[in-house]
Amino acid sequence: DAGVIQSPRHEVTEMGQEVTLRCKPISGHDYLFWYRQTMMRGLELLIYFNNNVPIDDSGMPEDRFSAKMPNASFSTLKIQPSEPRDSAVYFCASSRLPKWTDSSSNTEAFFGQGTRLTVV
Amino acid sequence: DAKTTQPNSMESNEEEPVHLPCNHSTISGTDYIHWYRQLPSQGPEYVIHGLTSNVNNRMASLAIAEDRKSSTLILHRATLRDAAVYYCILRDRERGAQKLVFGQGTRLTINP
Numbered sequence: 001d002a003g004v005i006q007s008p009r010h011e012v013t014e015m016g017q018e019v020t021l022r023c024k025p026i027s028g029h030d031y032l033f034w035y036r037q038t039m040m041r042g043l044e045l046l047i048y049f050n051n052n053v054p055i056d057d058s059g060m061p062e063d064r065f066s067a068k069m070p071n072a073s074f075s076t077l078k079i080q081p082s083e084p085r086d087s088a089v090y091f092c093a094s095s096r097l098p099k100w101t102d103s104s105s106n107t108e109a110f111f112g113q114g115t116r117l118t119v120v
Numbered sequence: 121d122a123k124t125t126q127p128n129s130m131e132s133n134e135e136e137p138v139h140l141p142c143n144h145s146t147i148s149g150t151d152y153i154h155w156y157r158q159l160p161s162q163g164p165e166y167v168i169h170g171l172t173s174n175v176n177n178r179m180a181s182l183a184i185a186e187d188r189k190s191s192t193l194i195l196h197r198a199t200l201r202d203a204a205v206y207y208c209i210l211r212d213r214e215r216g217a218q219k220l221v222f223g224q225g226t227r228l229t230i231n232p
Contacts, residue, residue, distance in 0.1 A: 004163075031218045043164070043207075043222035056219060091163050095218060107152075107211065109220055111163030 006092050006112035013119055018080040021115045024073055025094030033109065034067055034077050035091040043091070049075065050097075082119045089114045124208045129227045132198050140193040140226055142208030147188050151210040154220070155182065155193050159204045164222070167193065167206070203230045 005024040013019050025032045033048040047057040052069045060067070064083070069075040079086055095109040125143040132138045144153065155167040168175055168182045170191070175182040181194040195202055207225040211218070 033219065035222075042224055043158075045219055045221055048219050050218070093163070093220075097218075107218060108166040108169075109156075109164075111165065114163050 004092055004094055004110050004112035006090075006115050008115060009113065010116045011118070013082055013117070015083055015119055016081045017119075018078065019082045019086075019117060019119075021077040021090050021092075021117070023075045023077070023092030023112060025075070025092070026110055027073065028096060029094035029110075030097040031095045031109075032069060032075050033093040033095075034075070035093065035111075036088045037091065037114075038088045046077070079117075082117075084119045087117055087119050089116050091115075124210060124223055126206075126208055126223065126226045128224065129229065131229045131231065133231045134200060135197050138195040138198045138202070138228065138230075140195075140206050140208075140228065141190065142192070143190045144208070144210055145189045147210060148212065151212055153182065153184060153188075153191050154209045154211055155180070156207045156209065156220070156222075157204040158207070158225070159201075164207065169211075198228075198230050200230050200232060203228055 004026055007022045031050055034046040035043050036046055037043045044059055046059045047067045048055055049069045052072060065079055067077045091111050091114045093109045093111040095107050152169050152171055154169040156164040157167050158164045168177055168180050170182045170184050174184060183192045205225040205227050207222050209220050
């Protein structure tokens with residue numbers, strides 16, 4: 001497997017424009033996560049999905065942000081309209097459902113390379 | 121989410137062991153202790169995890185205190201490639217929550 005694939009790797013856009021970030025999780029993984037990383041706030045969990053259903057979106061900063069997962073192999077994070085303070089690196093990650101009956105079962109999350117977003 | 125506390129930064133020399141501490145005094149009985157690291161310009165990557173017993177893998181060892189209120193990630197022989205930010209994270213098994221909540225982590229510098 002090629003791992004978690006994010007696109008684009010870099011995005012520069014003007015304030016007010018719509019931005020769409022894309023993620024392809026690892027095949028067979030049940031969970032998908034979107035994170036944002038900045039120097040000031042570190043790694044923040046924005047939203048995560050289980051079996052394509054959003055489970056917790058409490059980290060989404062405001063209504064300008066939305067995320068979808070139309071199928072098990074694709075997710076998008078959209079910012080509309082974008083603002084300079086949205087500039088950050090956005091990571092997507094995926095993991096599988098653990099076997100909780102097995103204490104050694106790992107729920108290791110695999111991260112993509114990230115999308116560096118710059119809003120000018 | 122139960123909170124972890126780590127030193128902001130640590131420094132070590134190449135080929136020496138490194139012990140990265142983590143305090144998690146509010147850990148619950150169903151929390152797993154996970155460690156991730158983030159190399160420069162990359163996404164985080166899994167290092168190791170444990171519940172109660174000490175764990176070893178090819179990357180590192182995890183020593184868990186008997187009361188589980190603290191743990192230590194051990195890199196047995198640090199290389200320059202181990203320079204990264206190391207995150208100690210608790211993940212709850214019972215609630216089924218799969219989310220990983222990252223703190224500020226420990227920035228590890230390795231001197232040649």
